[in-house]
Amino acid sequence: MTAEDRRELVLDAATRAFAQGGYAGTSTDKVAREAGVSQPYVVRIFGTKLELFLEVFVRATDRVRVAFEEVLDDGDFDPNSDADRDRLGLAYTALLTDRDLLQVMMHGFSGGGNDDIARAARRCMAGIFETVQRTGWSEDDARNFVAHGMLMNVMLSMRAPEHLDEHPSLATLAACTFGDGLEFLR
Template sequence: MGKSETTAVNRKADIVSAAIEVFSELGYYRATTAQVAKRANISQPYVFRFFATKEQLLLTAIEVSWTRVIESFRKIVETAPSETLEQLLIQEYEGIQMKHQNEMFLQLQAQCIREEAIQEAMREGFKQVREMVLKAFYNAGIANPEERTMLFLARGMLCNVAVAIEMPELMKR
């Protein structure tokens, strides 16, 4: 990859990072590409060089947030002993949630955006996580893997809400 290609990839990543921050702080509908550009320290036309629409930018931001969770979980699933699998997945998600809070807020908001492409991106992210965790729970011999997977996902959602509304007692075990 040449220097200009590397710079373009880095700038695109900067734009997506700025979009995650701006969308999570202001909400998708209130946020503008001008605000994203300002946060990324670039011009608004440069945002459109990479993303034709604000929706495409949001879809990429959602994909980045799901990829982080999926790749992190994949590492746990591939290496964790069966007896600690669920606890390690919970700890991993708590770590992601704390380090990448804006991504979790973005996902929370995206669940309520009714545009079909955004709904599909959210369905796909949940589907991949669910399938991975369910398969891992089956392979680990965890009792009631379907129910445990549902509870695992529900717990993650509740933790997101607890952080968003600053109510940590919802996360107590």
């Protein structure tokens, strides 16, 4: 296994570990156990737990930004076209099955108590929004698209699709949020 392959192995393991425990609740030892490597090896590659978390968080948000960029770079995007809006939405929906990715993003976006995490979260959110603005949508439409995606993240983070029977309003909100994709997510 090359050094880059081992690095990717540790990043994948760190994504799983941070998705479960967040920054504060995850140690480099837990990441090492998840990856099947030693804790000193994790530290040697990434330095501190904070540097590792930031790399995992930025990597997760970059997947979203890149998915949007691929749609926008794939030809003309008509801001008035429902089909083009759906293409951009589907690019995000394809990522929804990766719950670890979504959980890491939630931990990062809610990690404002740490200045470094908050700074990275602001930069990442700005990058995603900047990419969505390339659609030619109004600022309000771009904001609504991003906000809808964040609502999806929150709903999935709380495992709402698996617990719709707990409250009728939750079921209604989930149906409004996910539309036809709700059954797929359940």
